[in-house]
Amino acid sequence: MMGMSETPTVLWSRPENERAGSPLLVMFHGYGADEADLFALASQLPAEFTVACVRAPQQAGPGYAWFPLRTDLTYSLDAVIDTAASIEAWLDSVRGAHSSVTLLGFSQGMCMATTLMRHRPADYAAVVGLSGFVVTAERNPYFDDATTGTVKPPLFWAETRATPSSLPNQWSSPTAGCVAIQRSRRSSIPGSGTASTPRKWHT
Numbered sequence: 001m002m003g004m005s006e007t008p009t010v011l012w013s014r015p016e017n018e019r020a021g022s023p024l025l026v027m028f029h030g031y032g033a034d035e036a037d038l039f040a041l042a043s044q045l046p047a048e049f050t051v052a053c054v055r056a057p058q059q060a061g062p063g064y065a066w067f068p069l070r071t072d073l074t075y076s077l078d079a080v081i082d083t084a085a086s087i088e089a090w091l092d093s094v095r096g097a098h099s100s101v102t103l104l105g106f107s108q109g110m111c112m113a114t115t116l117m118r119h120r121p122a123d124y125a126a127v128v129g130l131s132g133f134v135v136t137a138e139r140n141p142y143f144d145d146a147t148t149g150t151v152k153p154p155l156f157w158a159e160t161r162a163t164p165s166s167l168p169n170q171w172s173s174p175t176a177g178c179v180a181i182q183r184s185r186r187s188s189i190p191g192s193g194t195a196s197t198p199r200k201w202h203t
Contacts, residue, residue, distance in 0.1 A: 006057075008090055011035040013042040013051035022050040023125070024098035026091065028109030029056065030132075032063040038106060050098065054090075056109075057083060066112045080135050081142050084115045091116075091123075100125040107132045110157075117153055118143045126154040 012019070025045065029037040035055040042051040056064035066083050068075040095101050102125045105113030110132020117127045118134075119142055137143035 006086070007093075008057065008087065009035060009055040010090075011039055011053040011055075013039075013049075019050045020097050021099055022048055023100045023102065024095065025049045025051050025102045025104060026113075027051060027053045028066070028103070028105040028112045029053065029064075030107030030109050031065050031069065032060045033106075034063045037063075038104070038109075041104075052094075054087065056112075057086065066108050077135065077138055077140055080111070080115060081140070084112060084119065084142075087112065088116060088119065095123070102126045102128070104128040104130070105132055106130040111135050114155070115143070117155070118145055118148050120144070121148040121151040121153045124153055126156070129155065129157040129159075131159050132157075 014022075027038045027041070029035060035053040037053075039051070039053050042049075042053075045051065056066040058065045058067065067079040091101065101123060103113035103116060105111065105128070107130070110129035111134060113127050114129060114132075114134045117124055118137070121144070137145065
């Protein structure tokens, strides 16, 4: 697993000397994929965004995973938090160069994006979740859902009909209004199969 002092492998949409002052969109791929999996989406976004696609730290078949699957005996909430803390440390090292930070996660990557949001919700302009899920906090103090309920960060969640529809109970309460959730059910992302491949820079 990626250690706290290690820098993740990141695929950038533009070179470092062109990133200053731009809004940053950080993408987290799904289980068994890698940092190139979502990169084609960068060409469909507003030109002012800098896109950073991050590689998960654990080997999983031909690709990578953010943490063990919940059906794996090695899964634990601590494993989720350890990876989130490592990614958060990297984010803290780059966010100062950008006007805002938005998170996008697909499948297991959505779990990573929402975990980061639930730890420091004021740090993010918005979160996008695609066909994913959120982790059960099990009363762990890393998940600051009380503050998340106050900040109400915008969250767009697009899911297929096969995706489990589960959010933390306090998010679903009509009185809590923990996040500003906008949900969409689609079998695919429009245009996702026709994107041209943008130029890329690895770090």
